[in-house]
Amino acid sequence: MSLSDSFSVLRPRIDEATASSLAGLLARAGAGIRSEEFSEAVLASVVGGKRFRALMAHVGYCLGAHIPLEEVDIPDLGAALELYQASALVHDDIIDNANERRGMPTPHRTLAEHHTRRSWIGSSTDFGRHGAILVGDFLFSAAAAAADRQALSLGDERAEAFTRRFADMHAEVALGQYLDIAAEQAPLDPQRSDALRTSDSLEVALHKSAHYSVVHPAILGAICGAASVEAGAALADTLEEVLTPWGLAFQLRDDDLGVFGDPQVTGKPAGDDLREGKRTVLLALTWAASSPAEREALTEVLGVATASPEQIARATQIVHSNGRGAHEEEIARLVEEGHRALDAVQFAPQASGMLRELCLILTSRRA
Secondary structure, eight states, X not given: XXXXXXXXXXXXXXXXXXXXXXXXXXXXXXXXXXXXXXXHHHHHTTSSOOOHHHHHHHHXXXXXXXXXXXXXXXXXHHXXXXXXXXXXXXXXXXXXXXXXXXXXXXXHHHHHHHHHHTTOSSOHHHHHHHHHHHHHHHHHHHHHHHHHHHHHTSOHHHHHHHHHHHXXXXXXXXXXXXXXXXXXXXXXXXXXXXXXXXXXXXXXHIIIIIIXXXXXXXXXXXXXXXXXXXXXXXXXXXXXXXXXXXXXXXXXHHHHHHHHSOHHHHSSOTTHHHHTTOOOHHHHHHHHHSOHHHHHHHHTTTTOTTOOHHHHHHHHHHHHHXXXXXXXXXXXXXXXXXXXXXXXXXXXXXXXXXXXXXXXXXXXXXX
């Protein structure tokens, strides 16, 4: 069975565990008719998605326990990762003022519309944002509860390693998110080719996405699946070497899709990353290779929610002409770095083949 086929078997299990975990917490918390719109926003937040993080945990467990991937059974860890992802996305959409995700209205927009329909007093926008913050907090609580259940199934030493890694993961996301929004505040002088630095953008990608989306989930799975704390730690070191460059390539591919992806596939409006002013590696490479006039055209779009379709199209063409080729070269470099790290370790042929297929899934995707 190919890795893609195994993922197809696992996704429905992950969906079921995630929904069940969330419904259980809503019931225990006492959600009722007065908070119906809140519960609906919470439940809608976990609908859809690729389930990459939970799937990465299954890969890590498979490597640690030496069992076929489709036989891995870690519902609590899978749910914890997907619930945390949902929490992070709700808060991310507030920060980015994003009105859509996966082709559906975001929680702050849904709750704002609820406020308007009910003719409540006050600002519907404020209510939507405040309510969505609480939706994200609730999802984080659900993630923590599921992670606690997973930790309780482990021995004391492994549970300690697991809880530390899980906490490190969400702490690093917060740091990466802060670095991301701080970078967006820096003024851009079109006369300066060095106003954006690729190294800064890579640092944000590492903390906000590469470790969180790929490395940490796989290591959490490895901790749960390994026969001992020592075996889990050794596997964690290996996975960090192999998966970190692939995790960066995963994020760089995401950045490419944020500009050039098909909205029908990605679920996000075309050029969304440009409107949000994301200081990505793709933008940094484009900026360095552009003329002052082209940089001026970019600044008319970056972080400008009211940028016209014509301005977005012009900026997209500049990125395509000046940055996309170098960006693809950087993705290829990171992919090769991970392959070299994989060649240097002693995985069984089947495990090695699984990881190579994983690299293709992570870095060659269209959504």
